[in-house]
Amino acid sequence: MISGHPGGISLTRRLLALGAGLAGGKVLDLGAGKGESVTWLCSHGYKAVGIDLIPAEPLVMKQDMRRLQYPDESFEYCLAECSVSVCGDGMEALKEACRVLRPGGRLLLSDVFFQREHAPRLSFEHPLTRETWEKSFREAGFVLQAFEDETVLWKEFFIESLWNGNAEEECSGFFRRAGKYGCGYFLAVLEKEEILYGFV
Numbered sequence: 001m002i003s004g005h006p007g008g009i010s011l012t013r014r015l016l017a018l019g020a021g022l023a024g025g026k027v028l029d030l031g032a033g034k035g036e037s038v039t040w041l042c043s044h045g046y047k048a049v050g051i052d053l054i055p056a057e058p059l060v061m062k063q064d065m066r067r068l069q070y071p072d073e074s075f076e077y078c079l080a081e082c083s084v085s086v087c088g089d090g091m092e093a094l095k096e097a098c099r100v101l102r103p104g105g106r107l108l109l110s111d112v113f114f115q116r117e118h119a120p121r122l123s124f125e126h127p128l129t130r131e132t133w134e135k136s137f138r139e140a141g142f143v144l145q146a147f148e149d150e151t152v153l154w155k156e157f158f159i160e161s162l163w164n165g166n167a168e169e170e171c172s173g174f175f176r177r178a179g180k181y182g183c184g185y186f187l188a189v190l191e192k193e194e195i196l197y198g199f200v
Helices: 008-018 036-043 090-100 130-140 151-164 169-180
Strands: 026-030 047-052 060-062 075-081 101-114 142-149 183-192
Touching: 008 036, 008 075, 008 101, 008 183, 026 036, 026 090, 036 047, 075 090, 090 101, 090 130, 101 130, 130 142, 130 183, 151 183
Parallel strands: 026 047, 026 075, 047 060, 075 101
Antiparallel strands: 101 183, 142 183
16 A cells, blocks of 8 residues: 555645635544544644544544445535545545535545546546546535645655555556656645525
C-alpha cells in the first residue's frame, strides 16, 4: 500500500484553511485509513469521526463511503483525501457525502485528475479529467467554491513512494500509467447546494 497521501497533514491543514478552517461543527472523514487526519482534527478541538473499509484506529469505523450508515444532514463537513477516485463508485460516494451534509455544508476534497485523452477512469464512468470531476460535483448536488492545482506535491509523493518502497507492485503500476496520462493532484472545496422550495 501507499503510505498516507500527498502532502500529509500539512496539506490537510491547507485544505481545512481553504474551506474556511472548519469553524465548528461535526466532521466526517471518508476513507480515513489509519486515522491520521481524524486524530489531528480531534487534537485540535474538532468533533471528527472517520470511516474506512479497513479501519485501523478507534476513531475510524468500518463503513463504505458509497453506503454511509448515517442519517441525512448529520454533518457540517466531510473530508475526503485521495479516496473518492479509488472507492469503486465515485459518483455514489459524492452523492452520499452530499446526503449526510447539512444544507450549506462543505465537502473538502483532495484527489487525482488526468490531463490527457483516454485517461484512466478509476471509480468513474468517464476518463477522470478535471471536467469529469466538475460535472460529477454538479450532478451530486455541490457547488464548486475553490479548486487548487497541487500537481507538484503529487510528483514529490510519486518519487518518494517509489524511492522508499512504500508502494506495492499494483500501486507502482498505477504510478507508471498516471505519468503517461499527465496525472495531477488538486484540492477542492464543495458546498452543498441549498434548494429553496417554492421559488423558481
